[in-house]
Amino acid sequence: MITLNSTTIVQPDNTGVKEELMQIYHDRMRVNGSLQRNFFGVKKQATLTWSRLAPADYQTLIGFFTTGSAIAYSNTLSAYSGGSMSFTGLPMHTEDVYLPGATLLRSLTVTLREI
Secondary structure (H helix, E strand, O other): OEEEOOEEOOOOOOOOEEEEEEEEEEEEEOOOOOEEEEEEEEEEEEEEEEEEEOHHHHHHHHHHHOOOOOEEEEEOOOOOHHHOEEEEEEEEEEEEEEOOOOOOOEEEEEEEEEO
16 A cells, blocks of 8 residues: 555556566776766665546645655565665656547656755
8 A cells, every 4th residue: 555644545546566676886988988877775666547537536646746845665565575665766757639529538657856
């Protein structure tokens, strides 16, 4: 179950959760062609996608992502070691157009990157 700031949210679509460990490094190529890597660490990242959000759910989620504040992310059903992933991150979201018809359904994608 995924929560944001300890609040249970409408769960993303079946294929709408992508969790990953981002390696932070800098590669440098020398004149002779040899490569040197400076490794600085690992940051967690989660991308969540909802394809058909009802207006109330959309308003709840967009409220998290437009404050400019960091968000506490937690997934107790993660595939990573220990079965859970938790971190505090900043959101980068993309809003989409309303789906056809008078349903007011919208899709939404957000990427949370650990700070």
